[in-house]
Amino acid sequence: MKKIFLISIIIIIGISSKMLAQSVWTIGPMFHYNFGGEKRHFSFAIETAYWNIKNFPYSIDGGIEFGKKRVRLYSEVQTGIGVTGIAAGPVLEINKAERKVRLGIQSSVWLNYFIGLDYRYRRIDKTNFYCVGTYGKIPFATKDWNSGSSNGGDFDWD
Numbered sequence: 190m191k192k193i194f195l196i197s198i199i200i201i202i203g204i205s206s207k208m209l210a211q212s213v214w215t216i217g218p219m220f221h222y223n224f225g226g227e228k229r230h231f232s233f234a235i236e237t238a239y240w241n242i243k244n245f246p247y248s249i250d251g252g253i254e255f256g257k258k259r260v261r262l263y264s265e266v267q268t269g270i271g272v273t274g275i276a277a278g279p280v281l282e283i284n285k286a287e288r289k290v291r292l293g294i295q296s297s298v299w300l301n302y303f304i305g306l307d308y309r310y311r312r313i314d315k316t317n318f319y320c321v322g323t324y325g326k327i328p329f330a331t332k333d334w335n336s337g338s339s340n341g342g343d344f345d346w347d
Contacts, residue, residue, distance in 0.1 A: 213240045213328050221309065221322035223256065232256040236324070238267070246270065258286040263295060274299055282313050303328060 219234040236252035247268050254261040260283045267276030277296040284291065293313030300306045303326045311318040 213242060213330050214238070215240070215303070215326040215328045217303075217324060217326035219252070219254070219307070219322055219324040221254070221320040223318055223320045225318040226316050230257055232259075232261075232320070234261075236326075238326075248276075250276065259284050265295070265297065267297070269299070272301060280311060280313065299324075302326075 214237065216235070216237040219236050221232045221234070223230050223232055232254050234252045234254035236250055238248050238250035240246060240248040245268070247266070249264065249266055251264045252262075254263065261280050262283075263278060263280040265276035265278035267274055269275065275296070275298050277294070280293045280295045282291045282293060283289075291313050293311055295309055295311040297307055297309040299308075305324060307322050307324060309318075309320040309322070311320070
């Protein structure tokens with residue numbers, strides 16, 4: 190019940206917030222402590238995300254994560270209000286030690302804006318992985334903050 194309440198609050202706040210920019214890209218490193226599966230280990234990832242924040246904020250992200258024995262490629266659809274959000278999507282795991290490729294799913298929740306904390310759950314081949322981590326993201330807008338006209342605003346002097 191708490192999960193449904195939290196998701197509802199995120200959606201309501203996201204719908205009611207009016208953002209200025211139409212789209213923002215972010216890129217940055219992620220560090221995770223992974224537990225579950227056979228051993229606990231650390232991993233490092235580079236993740237990029239595209240955010241459309243004109244009305245309801247939604248995003249798609251993609252990343253590559255490096256562990257001692259595994260490389261993971263993933264993508265998630267996500268939504269959030271800046272200080273918190275949720276995401277879910279597929280993950281492709283390349284196990285270097287076993288020389289196997291596996292497909293799975295993952296979901297994430299995060300806290301904060303460009304420097305923050307996240308919790309990630311993965312399920313690959315009936316094995317559950319839990320990851321807690323931190324990240325830093327550099328944002329950059331792809332469209333003009335006032336995309337209405339070439340003179341930088343919508344003010345009419347007439």
